[in-house]
Amino acid sequence: MGNLADRIEEYLKQTLEQTSVGYIILQRSELAGEFSCVPSQINYVLDTRFTVERGYLVESRRGGGGYLRIIRLGLGLEGQYQQVMRQLIGEQLSRERSNGLVDRLMEEELITIREAAMIKCVLSGKDLAGKFRDWDVLRACLMNSILTTLSREDLDKEGS
Amino acid sequence: MGNLADRIEEYLKQTLEQTSVGYIILQRSELAGEFSCVPSQINYVLDTRFTVERGYLVESRRGGGGYLRIIRLGLGLEGQYQQVMRQLIGEQLSRERSNGLVDRLMEEELITIREAAMIKCVLSGKDLAGKFRDWDVLRACLMNSILTTLSREDLDKEGS
DNA sequence: TGCTAGAAGGTCAGGAAAGGTCAAAGACGA
């Protein structure tokens, strides 16, 4: 474990452990400075270790005052569901199946009625009949995005 | 939020919150003085943060006795906001604009933080880069679907 | 009335301050 990427990964995960808000914010160049490496090394670590599959989401902003924000995705009760769901989704997703999944999420009280309605409506493709092909592929992508958002630890169902 | 533009934005929004008339009037140079920056910085903030998508209108007048007036567009009840929004959406919708709209819906408390995150994530198109063309058209369609759901009277924000 | 100075705000280009991308070189294990 002497290698740089592993050490940076370790450091970030430890910092993430300690926070209660579910995310950390940092500056790429600053972190690179601490580890005496080039900034792009940080991207390498983020790209390879902090992926959605591994339970993390990374947001960033460029320009003056820019930052990186690493968000923890839940792996608890809700997370288990997620993994199963993702397997069920696969590359393509029909409307029937997506509706089924959404209903399950609602029954488990992982999403509200309103969220369910919104998701179903978006995935129905009603408003764009004919405009796009590969709608089943698109639906799978969208459903995945939604699941990722749902497991963000910095958000809870209560909302604001 | 160490950066200047964000701080000015914050300040203006707070001032707007506190007023009851729905707008504020101020002098560009004076505000610039308070933040110790050049006047054109104020324009930058107005141009990037107080756009129509985000629910603001800026009027101004030059010359002696000139001023800036920032108006917060109210969205009223009865689905008035829908009409405004739909006009703003049109046939195509860029990501910047959709993010503005979503922020606006959240500020108006028409959607929760979680719903906002979900919508943004879906509209970001991050997970399906390259897989689809006409993403701006698709985004417009999806946003319209979402608005439709939001206007359903049988659902309220509290959800289940 | 017509002119003009001064007092606003507007525009635009350039530089600075972030983060992003990509390919090539290096390191390391099977």
Place this chain on the structure above:
DNA sequence: TCGTCTTTGACCTTTCCTGACCTTCTAGCA
């Protein structure tokens, strides 16, 4: 030795901030 993982550096894009210069409006004065 081959292939994969790591590391680096050159170059790119986005966002922010400043300053020089422009336009518009009011007021005062001849």
